[in-house]
Amino acid sequence: MNKSNRSYKIRQGENMSETYKKNIAKILKVLPSSKICIIDGRKYYFDKCRKKNIPVTPEEIVRQSIVAYFRWILRTPICYMQTEVSMKRYGYTNRKDRADILILRPDGKTILAVVECKADYVEITKDVIAQMIRYAKALNTEYAFATNGRVFIAYKYDKKKGYAPVKCPASYKQMCCSYTNKTPQMMSALKRDDLKTLENSKYVRRNYDSIIGRQTKEELLTFLANMYDGLQDIQAILPEKEYVGFKLLEDFGVRTMEITTPGGFFNNNYRVFSVESKEGKKYKIGMTISPYGIEPNEKTMLAIVVDNGEKCHHALQLIFDSNIAISKDKKGTCYDISHKGKINVGRRGCAKIEEVLEFVKSTMPKLIGEDNRVHLGKFHNTEQIVVTTPEFEEFFERIISYTMILENFRAHKLGLNTARNEE
Structure with a gap:
């Protein structure tokens, strides 16, 4: 195997070094959790990002936990987080998929990071990493993350390598200091003046x-x-x-x-x-x-x-x-x-x-x-x-x-x- 193939596999999530994995299960257990209410016998989270009740599912449990992680550990203001975001909102009118979590810069408009969330029984494989990177490329984010609530993997844009694995950032403020990828996608205008x-x-x-x-x-x-x-x-x-x-x-x-x-x-x-x-x-x-x-x-x-x-x-x-x-x-x-x-x-x-x-x-x-x-x-x-x-x-x-x-x-x-x- 030549050197370029080796580096490509690492970027795609194969042979991922433990250096770039952060075990967060214990951290998530002690964080404040979203409120749960019961409607017609079914459990719902109140999602503070979407400001509405969301059915409790294995993937939603992870998504709400990661919102708490960004809020309380990385100190990210809740107003700069979006959950379950349609790609149509950012101009991709032919796509039906949704990004799990988007982290915005302090301007409230440009995207800093995308987070791909999986249920806790789903392993973070090379296919999950590839999915995460597809979102990151489409939205031109600075960071890209993948998690199943047990491990948390961080990628960052590099001018020469594209998206490459890095140690998890220590704070939202640290993330905001990075401008390697200078052209983040803007949110689509919802309505035009006639x-x-x-x-x-x-x-x-x-x-x-x-x-x-x-x-x-x-x-x-x-x-x-x-x-x-x-x-x-x-x-x-x-x-x-x-x-x-x-x-x-x-x-x-x-x-x-x-x-x-x-x-x-x-x-x-x-x-x-x-x-x-x-x-x-x-x-x-x-x-x-x-x-x-x-x-x-x-x-x-x-x-x-x-x-x-x-x-x-x-x-x-x-x-x-x-x-x-x-x-x-x-x-x-x-x-x-x-x-x-x-x-x-x-x-x-x-x-x-x-x-x-x-x-x-x-x-x-x-x-x-x-x-x-x-x-x-x-x-x-x-x-x-x-x-x-x-x-x-x-x-x-x-x-x-x-x-x-x-x-x-x-x-x-x-x-x-x-x-x-x-x-």
Whole structure:
């Protein structure tokens, strides 16, 4: 057996070292237990996470015990724990399975860990570990745990190995300090505002204040709120597909990404896609709508970030206020999004717009219009935007292609500068 096969088996739960197993049966026996009531002759737990009565079963006994373990031993606030969570809640509309326990970060939205619970007579085998890891990968958690109430096994995400066994963490606080896996899956929005509601500018100003700049024009508000909701709506997921300039590998839904800036790092929530360029390079590309500038002079931008595996940075900050042309046609009000080609190249400042446009034209000429601007797509105000609508798909193809062209342009310019310095 070669070395890579050995490490794979360990990660899948075979030959599990006792170092990574924690015997918790004695600990669970002394912890406060969930209240039991009897209804129509049947025993029920009151689940504080779901806030309802749950029938007592062998698996539920373990689940409630582990909730107590996280609460009293690892000091996890009960408000950051969810039990029996449908995967549909996190965007997987075709899945009927449920995660036993989810541990959230202190933001109350992003997932820190998933726990797979089995009845006490079920052994934690490689198949159980594989099931646990499937949940962890789908939800992009930092930690993954498996337990039968007798033993407790911990896995943690590693950039090189994926999910690998580790010693059980000592506390929830310790778990929260880890950010190796930077893109946890976000909970799906349960309900969207309809277009009629979004036509009320006062409503949009009040409820979308965190994503729309204060100086953004009134006539853009409905569209921007609709676009933001469309990016957040993970009931619709783009399938794997070959586009003109790239291949979409996976639509991850809404996840947290950590961005590198000259001033340091910050986290934000983006609709994240895994794509592969024609050159075979793989990227995670995120997009969201957010304010641009300093109060009270904020405008609104479409922020596109790229994670190339080494760093995550802004590839494009498209200011909607100056890059949307509003017109009317047979379908209704039309929002035409374009860009003049103004970008930054690392710490060297703005590139020459003429050079950028020439590079785009040489790579994908259909993006350049007669007005010598990069045209990215059109939207009408007649329907809710979701990622699977034809207008969004055309926009998606153009904006992702343009983003990767800009990445190649930056690499080209930085490469030329490096070569000149070496000369």
